[in-house]
Amino acid sequence: MALYPMSKQVLGFFGWLSICFMAAALGALASVQAGAFYQSLMRPPWAPPGWLFGPVWTVLYILMAISAWLVWREHGFRKAGLALSLFLVQLAVNALWTWLFFVWHLGSLAFAEILILWLLILITAGMFGRRSRVAGALLVPYLAWVSFASVLTWAVWRGNLHILA
Template sequence: MSKRGPWLQGASLVFFLALCLGIGLLGSWVTAGSVTSWYPTLRKPSFNPPDWVFAPVWTTLYILMAIAGWRIWRHTPHAGSRLPLLLFALQLVLNLCWSVTFFGFHSLSGAVVVIVALDMAVLATMFSFRRVDLLAVGLLVPYLLWISFATVLTVAIWRLNQLLAADGAAVILA
């Protein structure tokens, strides 16, 4: 455990919350325009959740991620702690990249690539966290489950809309 004082402990928790929720806000800002225009035009699988589910789920997940990252930071004040925190930062960047790729660029195939990389980054983060704090790993389990579901959903949307594009091409060529 770190010998950092209570003020620094509290300030660092606020930092991690601001960082994770800030990533979420940036992602929602990128997403906002497409949710009402482009996204409704896509074919979606029957298991696609209603739109209202996403904000509370993601808010909860970002808070859990922040607490997990903070727990690692406070347990690892030495230079050997860099890898777990770098992996944590990488998965946050990939999380934002998925929103930018899917909703900003409207690239379904690109979103599949990004979310698979995100899955791997979260697993690597959890693996590196386990040597430091098992509770931090546990706090990331709901996130891993949700992005695993999001991976299946992203692949399904990509496949359904690839079929749509192929159907459209067949109509144009006919």
């Protein structure tokens, strides 16, 4: 049962969507030159093409927003403040990765940071799942993609030590 009236739920949904896409925009600022840089790197044969990242992340950010919104609308910050705050922290950590990797070329820090992101997503998904099974499940594709991205980060970093510190 929703905690808020329908009008506030709609505003809340667009609020969570805006928060998620603000994080995406911060990452996008860092990835303006990412396409050319990504193409210049030695990548494993299983690395996806650069054009795939945008559509995948768009879907993931939408799923993240819906997940946070479901928890918020059922429990609010009063009862789910820790879970929602952790969601916001992992969102900030998510945005930081692009800067570490594509702007500052810090492969080792990007790899360490994505492992922290993975752990934060796992904990957030667990906390959300205890409040809403659907909300927790909506974070599973995000966790799966970041799992893949972690392995890719490792492989690209290790194959480009001369570029990525």
